Amino acid sequence: MQGIYTSVTKIRRQVFAAVAKLAYEHDEYSSIEEIPYQIIPGEVATYRNSVFVERAIIGERLRLAMGLPLRRADEHSALSKGVEEAAVPKKFFSAPLVNVISFACNACPTNSYEVSNNCRGCLAHPCTSVCPVKAISIVNGKSHIDKEKCVRCGRCQQACPYDAIVHYDRPCAAACGMDAIGSDELGRAKIDQEKCVSCGQCIVNCPFGAIADKSEIFQIIQSIKQGDKVCAAIAPSFAGQLGPLATTEKLHEAFKILGFDDVVEVALGADKGAVAEAHHYAHAVPDKQPFLATSCCPSWSVLAKRTLPDLVECVSESDTPMIETAKVIKKRNPNTKVVFVGPCVAKKLEATRKLTAGYIDFVITFEELMGMFVAKGVEFGDLNEEQPLDDASSDGRGYAVAGGVADAIVNNVKAFYPDKEVLVDRAEGLKDCKKMLMLAKAGKRNGYLLEGMACPGGCIGGAGTLMPLNKAAAAVKQYQKSSPYNLAKDNPNIDE
Amino acid sequence: MKKLRIEVCSGSECVMMGSMDIIEAIEGLKQVKQQLKLRAQIEIVPCKCLGPCKNENLAPVVRINDELITQATGDIVMSKIIAAIKD
Ligand code: FES
Numbered sequence: 001m002q003g004i005y006t007s008v009t010k011i012r013r014q015v016f017a018a019v020a021k022l023a024y025e026h027d028e029y030s031s032i033e034e035i036p037y038q039i040i041p042g043e044v045a046t047y048r049n050s051v052f053v054e055r056a057i058i059g060e061r062l063r064l065a066m067g068l069p070l071r072r073a074d075e076h077s078a079l080s081k082g083v084e085e086a087a088v089p090k091k092f093f094s095a096p097l098v099n100v101i102s103f104a105c106n107a108c109p110t111n112s113y114e115v116s117n118n119c120r121g122c123l124a125h126p127c128t129s130v131c132p133v134k135a136i137s138i139v140n141g142k143s144h145i146d147k148e149k150c151v152r153c154g155r156c157q158q159a160c161p162y163d164a165i166v167h168y169d170r171p172c173a174a175a176c177g178m179d180a181i182g183s184d185e186l187g188r189a190k191i192d193q194e195k196c197v198s199c200g201q202c203i204v205n206c207p208f209g210a211i212a213d214k215s216e217i218f219q220i221i222q223s224i225k226q227g228d229k230v231c232a233a234i235a236p237s238f239a240g241q242l243g244p245l246a247t248t249e250k251l252h253e254a255f256k257i258l259g260f261d262d263v264v265e266v267a268l269g270a271d272k273g274a275v276a277e278a279h280h281y282a283h284a285v286p287d288k289q290p291f292l293a294t295s296c297c298p299s300w301s302v303l304a305k306r307t308l309p310d311l312v313e314c315v316s317e318s319d320t321p322m323i324e325t326a327k328v329i330k331k332r333n334p335n336t337k338v339v340f341v342g343p344c345v346a347k348k349l350e351a352t353r354k355l356t357a358g359y360i361d362f363v364i365t366f367e368e369l370m371g372m373f374v375a376k377g378v379e380f381g382d383l384n385e386e387q388p389l390d391d392a393s394s395d396g397r398g399y400a401v402a403g404g405v406a407d408a409i410v411n412n413v414k415a416f417y418p419d420k421e422v423l424v425d426r427a428e429g430l431k432d433c434k435k436m437l438m439l440a441k442a443g444k445r446n447g448y449l450l451e452g453m454a455c456p457g458g459c460i461g462g463a464g465t466l467m468p469l470n471k472a473a474a475a476v477k478q479y480q481k482s483s484p485y486n487l488a489k490d491n492p493n494i495d496e
Numbered sequence: 497m498k499k500l501r502i503e504v505c506s507g508s509e510c511v512m513m514g515s516m517d518i519i520e521a522i523e524g525l526k527q528v529k530q531q532l533k534l535r536a537q538i539e540i541v542p543c544k545c546l547g548p549c550k551n552e553n554l555a556p557v558v559r560i561n562d563e564l565i566t567q568a569t570g571d572i573v574m575s576k577i578i579a580a581i582k583d
Contacts, residue, residue, distance in 0.1 A: 005514035005570075013512050038552075243511035244542040370512045379507055381544030466511065468520050 004468075007047055008209035014039050015058065016217060016371025019065040023221035024375055029083045035062055036079075057104045057209070065368075066218040067093035073103050089223035091362065093214040096193050097349055098203065104210035105188040108170045111152060115143045118164035127156035127165065175205035177430020177454070178303070199299040199430060199454040200345030200463025213345050213463075216362045217372060220339055223361075224259035228337050230361075232260050233325045235342035236267040236392070237400035237459040240475025241366040241466050242373070242380065248479065249385035257378050261336065262329075267392030269324030270296070270399040270408070271488035276318040278412035278489075282420050286447040289314050291440055293450040294405050296320050297459075298350040300433055300452035307437040314440075321399060322347060326359035328496055337361040341369050343462025346454065365464020391493055393485035400476045402428040402458030406451040412489050426451035428458060498536040498581055502573075503559040507545030514569075515556035521570030525577060536581040 018035045036055035045051040059079045060070050066086050071077045086092055121141040128136045128143070135149035136156055143164070145156070157165040172189050173181040180195035181202065189210065191202075203211045224230055232255050239248075246254070255263050273296065281292050295301040295316040304315045319327070326338045339362045340347055351360035364372075395411055398404030406424045413422050425448050427436040433452040439445050455461040460472035467475070485491045502522060504515050522540055525532075546564070548554040554566040558573050560580055565572060 005517035010513060017512065041553075243506045243508070243516060245506050245544065246511075370508065373508045374512050377508075379545050381507060467516055471516065471520070 006207075008207065011039070011047075011058070011209060012061070012212070013367060013371060015061045015065050016215065016368045017374040018371075019062060019215070020217050020221060020368075020372045020375035023087075023218050023225075029087060030080055032062060032066075032080050032083055033078070053103070057101055060101045060104075061212055064099060064212045065215040067214050067216060069094075070099055070101065086218060087222055088219060089226050089228060090219060091216070091352070091357075092219050093216065093348075096191065096196075097198050098191060098196060098200065098211065098213045098345065100189050100191060101210050101212060102184065102186075102188050104208055105206075106208045106210070107183075107187040107189075109168065109187075110173065110183065111169045112147065112167075113145055113150060113152060113154065113157060114166050114168055115145055116164050116166050118162045119143050119160075120162055120164070122161070124161075126159040126161070130155040130159045171205045171207055172202040172211060175201040177201070177432075177434065197299040197302045197430070197454070198346040198349045201430075201455065203345065204463045213348065215368050216348070216364055217368050220362045220364065221259075221372075223337055229261045229333065229335055230259065231262045231264060231329050231333075231336045231338055233264050233266050233269075233322065233329060233338055233340050233360075235322075235340070235344070235400070235459060236265065236270065236397040236479065237343045237462065237465065237472065237476065238341065238366060239397075239400065239479035240472050241343075242370060245380040247380075247385060248389045248482070249387060250380055250383040251389065252387040253383045254373065254378050254380060258372055258376055260339070263389070264325055264329055265389055265391040265397075266321045266325045266340070266342070267396035267399065268328065268491070268493055269319075269321035269326075270396035270405075271393050271491045272324045272494045273316075273318050273321055274395050274405075274408040274412050274488040275494060277316055277409045278416055280316065280318070281409065281422065281449055282413055282417045285449070290443070290446040291448040291450055292316060293440075294409075294452065296399060296405055297453050297455075298344070298346040299430065299454035302346075303430060303433055303454075304437055304450075304452060307434065308441055311441070320350070321396070322350070323356050323359050328493075330359060331496070339364060341366065343455075343459045343465045345463045365462070367464045367466055370466060388482075390484060392483060393488050393491040394480040394483045395486070395488040396491070397476065397480045397483060400459045401473055402426065402453045402456075402461075403451070404458065404476075405453075406449055408488055409449060411487055415487055415489055423448045424451070425449075426453070428453040428461075429456045430454050500536050500538050500577060500580060501541060501561060502538065502577065503541045503543045503546070505544075505546045505549075505555070505557040505559075506542040507549060507555075509549035510545070510556040513555040515558070518556060518558060518568055518570050518573050521574055522577065525574050532578065534578065534581050538577065 036058040040054045119142045135146045178195045180192045184190040293315045305312050348363040351363045395408035410422045427433045457469045546557045558565045558568040
C-alpha cells in the first residue's frame, strides 16, 4: 500500500499542514481544539461509521504531530493538554516514537489461512491430503480449516487447484520485518518497543491509518519564530518528492520563505562516508574483519548490530551522512540549528542518541516538510531558479536508491585501488536484510561489502515520502546527472 | 486521432493532496489503452497552481481540455478521460 495515495495518506498530510499553520500563525494554541472540525466537517462520517470517532482520531494525530503523547481513551483529557509546554524551540518528543492509536485499529485477525468462496468442494480435495496436522475437513461440502489445529504451514494453499485458500496477515505485522507487532487485550495491534527499530513501514501499510509517529514540525517553527539560525540538511531522496515544479534551483528560496537560513545536501556527508568506507574496505576486508556492513540506514544498522553482537565492528563505524553533513554545517557556523529533512522515521530516533544529539537538532520527513510549504503558501511555480545545489557528487546523491550506497563505495574503491576486487551483496526490506545477516553470521559473506536498506526500494521508499517509487527513482537519476562530480572522491567539498 | 490535453495541478497543495498519484493513474491508463479500445493521444501537463485550492478542500485539481475537476482522484479523472475520448 505504501506509495499509493489513499484517504489515509490524505488525513495524515492534512494534519501536518494544520499543525504547521497553527504554529506559524499563532502564539497561543488553544484553537487546536477546532482543527478536527476543520479537517472533518459536517455531521456525517466520511471514512468510518462515526464522525465523532473520526475527529477523535484526528485529535490524536494532531497531538503526535506536535510531539505530544497519545491520550488515554479511558480518561478525560483536553486535546490541548500539554500543547503550551510543547511550544518550545528544542527537541521535545519522548519515546515511543511510533504509536498505535488503539481505537483507530481494526483489530484485524492475525496470521491465518482461510478458505474462500472459490472452494468448489472438489472430489480430490488435495488440501486435506497435504495437511500435516489434519486441520482440514469437509464441512457442508466445502473445505474447512480448524484454526486451533492449523500450524500455518501453507501447504493446503499450494495444493488447491482453484486458488481457494488465502493467506491472510495483518498488514502492519506483514510489513514489519522485526516481528515487533503483537496484540493488546482487545486484539488490537501493539508495538513491542524493544523489538521495533522505527522503520515506519507499519505506519504506511496500515489501511486504517491507525499508526503514526511523532513529529517535530511544531518545535522547528518555534525555533524559527524566536529568530534562531536554522539550516536544512536535505537527504538526496528529496529529488522529485515535492513535485515537478520544485526544481533543485528553487530549493534555497523556498526554504527561505519557511524561515530557514540555508540548505545543504546530505549527499555531501554521503560522499565523505563513501570515501572513508572505500578506504576502510580496501584495508580491512577480509584481513582484519570478515566483511563490511554499511551504516547509513539506521534501522538496518541497529538490526545488524543486534543480529551479530560478536561482529559489531563489521558494521561501519563511519558517521552516517546525516551526521557528517551536520558536522560541516556546525563547523561553518556553530550557532546554527540543523534540521535533517529526509524520507525516514528512524532518523528521528537516531538523532536522539547521545553520540549524535549534539549535531542534529530536529528531524522531519518530506511529507511533514510539504505540510510546512502548504501552510506558508509556498508555490514553486512562482519562484525563480536562483541557486543550484552543488555540494555533492553523483555517487553521494545515489545513496537515495537501493544499491546506490554499495555502488558509490565500489566506484571509489576502484578509483583508489584499481586492483582490489569488491564483492557485494545487498538487501532491501528488513526481512531480507535479516536473511543476509544470517548468511554473514554463518561465514558465507566473508570478503563482502553488505548494503542493507530497511525500506523497499531504499530511502525513496521511506515512510515519509510522497512520490510513487518509479517517479522518485527517475528523479534521483536526473539529480545525480546534474552534479558536476561523478565520483565522491572528486568532490572538493569533502575536505571541508 | 483525438487529442486530449490534461493539465494536472502541481502546486504545493495539490502535490500534497496526491496530484502526482493522479498522473500515475493517467499513465497507467495509457498502458491499458488497447484493452479499453481507446484511440487518442493523451498529453499530461503538470502546471502551476490553478487557483481553486485557495478555497477550502478543493485540491487536487485537474483540467481536461476546458473542464475543471476539483477534489480530483485517480478514478474520477480516468473515467472522465474515457468519457471524453468516447464521445
Ligand atoms: S495547488 Fe492546485 S489549485 Fe492551487
